[in-house]
Amino acid sequence: MTAHRQTKQLEAIRTAFQTAERPLSIEELHELATRDVGTLGLRTVYRAVRRLEEEGEIARVLVPGDSDRYELASVASKHHHHFHCTACDRYFDVHGCPGGLNKIIPNGFKLEHHDLTLSGLCSSCA
Amino acid sequence: MTAHRQTKQLEAIRTAFQTAERPLSIEELHELATRDVGTLGLRTVYRAVRRLEEEGEIARVLVPGDSDRYELASVASKHHHHFHCTACDRYFDVHGCPGGLNKIIPNGFKLEHHDLTLSGLCSSCA
DNA sequence: TAGTTATTGACAATTTATTGTCAATAACCG
DNA sequence: CGGTTATTGACAATAAATTGTCAATAACTA
Numbered sequence: 001m002t003a004h005r006q007t008k009q010l011e012a013i014r015t016a017f018q019t020a021e022r023p024l025s026i027e028e029l030h031e032l033a034t035r036d037v038g039t040l041g042l043r044t045v046y047r048a049v050r051r052l053e054e055e056g057e058i059a060r061v062l063v064p065g066d067s068d069r070y071e072l073a074s075v076a077s078k079h080h081h082h083f084h085c086t087a088c089d090r091y092f093d094v095h096g097c098p099g100g101l102n103k104i105i106p107n108g109f110k111l112e113h114h115d116l117t118l119s120g121l122c123s124s125c126a
Numbered sequence: 127m128t129a130h131r132q133t134k135q136l137e138a139i140r141t142a143f144q145t146a147e148r149p150l151s152i153e154e155l156h157e158l159a160t161r162d163v164g165t166l167g168l169r170t171v172y173r174a175v176r177r178l179e180e181e182g183e184i185a186r187v188l189v190p191g192d193s194d195r196y197e198l199a200s201v202a203s204k205h206h207h208h209f210h211c212t213a214c215d216r217y218f219d220v221h222g223c224p225g226g227l228n229k230i231i232p233n234g235f236k237l238e239h240h241d242l243t244l245s246g247l248c249s250s251c252a
Numbered sequence: 253t254a255g256t257t258a259t260t261g262a263c264a265a266t267t268t269a270t271t272g273t274c275a276a277t278a279a280c281c282g
Numbered sequence: 283c284g285g286t287t288a289t290t291g292a293c294a295a296t297a298a299a300t301t302g303t304c305a306a307t308a309a310c311t312a
Contacts, residue, residue, distance in 0.1 A: 005279045005288055026269090041291040046270065064241050065188030067269085083231060086238070096230030101244060104222030105209060108249030112212070115190050115243045118227060123234030131258055131309045152299090167261040172300065193299085258309075265302065272295065279288075 012036035013048045023061040023069035023082060023091045063091065064117055081116040087125035094118060138162035139174045149187045149195035149208060149217045189217060190243055207242040213251035220244060 012033035016024065020032060030045045049070055052058040059076035061069040063084065069091055081094040097116070105111050138159035142150065146158060156171045175196055178184045185202035187195040189210065195217055207220040223242070231237050246252075 007279070007289065009290070039291080043271085043291055043293095044289080047289085050271095062191030064190050064243070065194070068191070081230075083235060083237075092232065092235075094230055094232065098224030098226060098230070100224060101242075104207075104220055104224070105244060105246075106218065106220065106249065108252060109209060109218075110247040110252045111209075111244055112246035114245065116227075117190070117241045118231060118237055119240065120231075120238035121236040123232065126234060126236045133259065133309075135260070165261080169261055169263095169301085170259080173259085176301095254312095256309100256311080258307105260305105260307070262305100263303085265300105267300075268298090270295105270297080273293085275290105275292100277288105277290070279286105281286080282284095 009033070009037055009040055009044050010048050012040065013045065013052075017058065017070075017072050022093060023063075023071040025067050025069050027067075028090075029070070061091070062115070081118065083122070084117055084119040085122035085125055086119055087121055090122065092122060135159070135163055135166055135170050136174050138166065139171065139178075143184065143196075143198050148219060149189075149197040151193050151195050153193075154216075155196070187217070188241070207244065209248065210243055210245040211248035211251055212245055213247055216248065218248060 012035075013029055015036060016029055016032035020028075024032065026042070026045055026049060029049065030040065030042050033045065034040045049058065053060060053070070056073055058070045059073050061071055061076070061082065063069060063082065066084075071093075075093065078095075079097060081097060083092045083094050084090075085092070094116075101114055102111055138161075139155060141162060142155055142158035146154075150158065152168070152171055152175060155175065156166065156168050159171065160166045175184065179186060179196070182199055184196045185199050187197055187202070187208065189195060189208065192210075197219075201219065204221075205223060207223060209218045209220050210216075211218070220242075227240055228237055
C-alpha cells in the first residue's frame with residue numbers, strides 16, 4: 001500500500017514546528033530542520049509542507065507583504081492573531097482578540113473573518 | 127529642467143484613485159484607467175505607480191495573501207483598516223479601529239503598528 | 253510652429269518562488 | 283536479508299510579476 005515512511009527529514013520538519021511554537025516560513029523551516037539533518041534540500045521542505053498541509057497537519061498563515069508562513073493545525077484551529085517583529089522578522093502567536101469588529105464595518109457589509117497582524121519588537125529584540 | 131508632463135495616461139490613473147475611493151491593485155488600476163485611455167499599457171501603470179509612490183502621492187497597502195494595493199496618501203495617512211470582499215475580491219476602507227491591543231501582546235513585546243483586515247461580503251455582494 | 257525631450261507601449265529580459273524530473277538512496281515488508 | 287518502492291536532493295524548468303530597452307509619440311518650451 002501507499003503508506004508513509006518515517007524519514008528523518010520529515011521528522012526534522014515536524015520537530016521544527018513543535019519546538020519553534022510560531023509560524024514558520026519555508027526558509028525558516030529549511031534552516032531549522034537543517035540543524036537536525038544537514039543535507040536537507042529545499043525541495044524536500046516544499047514537498048513536506050505541501051503534504052502536511054494537504055493532510056491537515058499544518059495550515060497556511062497569510063501575512064501582509066510577506067511570504068506565507070505555516071503553523072500546526074492544532075494551533076491554527078484556535079482563533080488567534082500574530083505579531084511580527086520588524087527586527088528579527090519572526091512571527092509570533094498572539095492569543096487574544098479585540099472584539100466589536102461588527103461595529104466598524106460599513107453599512108450592508110457582512111463580516112465573516114478577520115486577520116490582525118501586530119508589529120513592533122519581540123521580547124528578544126526590544 | 128526635468129519637469130513632469132501632464133499626460134492623459136497619468137491623469138486617468140489619478141482619476142481612478144479619486145473615483146474608486148478604495149485601495150487598488152495594479153490590475154485594477156489598469157482596468158479602471160483603461161476606460162479613460164483605452165490604449166493604456168500595463169508598463170505605464172507600473173511606471174506611474176512607482177513614481178506616484180516615490181513622490182508620496184500614493185502609498186502601498188500590504189494585504190495578507192494578495193498582491194499589493196495602492197491608495198492615495200491622503201487616505202493612507204489617516205489610520206484606518208481594510209475590508210476584503212471574498213466575492214468580488216475588492217478591498218474597502220474601514221474607518222474605525224479596535225483599541226486595547228497592548229493588552230493582548232505577550233510580555234516584553236513592544237507594539238508599534240497593527241494591520242487589521244476584515245473579510246466577508248461587501249454591500250454589493252451581500 | 254518647430255525643436256527638444258519626457259513619456260509611452262510593444263517586446264524582451266529578469267527575478268523570485270515554486271514545481272518537474274529522475275537517478276540514487278533509504279525505509280519498509282515479507 | 284533482499285526486493286520493492288516511497289523519498290530524497292541536484293538540477294532543470296516553469297510560472298508570474300516586474301523591469302529593461304528603445305523606437306515612436308506626444309507634451310512642453312522658446
